Amino acid sequence: MPLIQFHLVEGEYSDEQLRTLLERGSAAYAEVLESPVDRIRAFVTLHAAAHWAIGGQPDEPAGRRSPYFSAVMMAERPADQRRRALAVMTDLVVEVLGVERNRVRGSINRVAAEDWAIGGVPASVIRAAEVEQRKAASGAGVAAS
Structure with a gap:
């Protein structure tokens, strides 16, 4: 069930960076949740620069990168796991993508088990x-x- 999604401006990162983000993000999320890594789903969603704005202004590649990630987890998960997931994913984005920490945004979206389907x-x-x-x-x- 656990799902992690990274939203990025297209053309700013190499395929190797994206692959690393997916691989390490999956492993880190599994560790935080104490879940088998094969249950983790990870995605990178690339957005055209013209479709990305900060403060109402289109994002410019020159130092304004502001990646966003979202993680879905069961509502019953404890607060310490949610906080650790936010910290670990932020650290990962900073390290792998080389962006300033204060520009990274992230959220945990809690879903009740009866509202999440598997098959x-x-x-x-x-x-x-x-x-x-x-x-x-x-x-x-x-x-x-």
């Missing part, structure tokens, strides 16, 4: 099934002892 099934239903499977597996181990 068309609410995550709350999938989670309940996973909990039951774990209970059944641990019960089978106890019965076999």
Whole structure:
């Protein structure tokens, strides 16, 4: 379920920087959430410079880059994970893209498990099934002892 998206002005970064951002961003987000990395979805969305404004003025490449990232996570996640995700993603954007820290913006968008679908099934239903499977597996181990 976890999703991270980076919004950037197109043409300002190399494919290698974008690939690094996706790879390291996925790994970092998985670590923060204590989640398997294969559950993380990461995207870079590139916007034409003419479609990007700061203070109502079109962004100019000369030192005005202001990347934005957003992360989706389950509403039940604790505040410390949300704060760590914001800090870690900001650090990553600064390091990989070489932008000034004070220009980076980010948000955490919390979603209730019943409002997020995986394969068309609410995550709350999938989670309940996973909990039951774990209970059944641990019960089978106890019965076999």
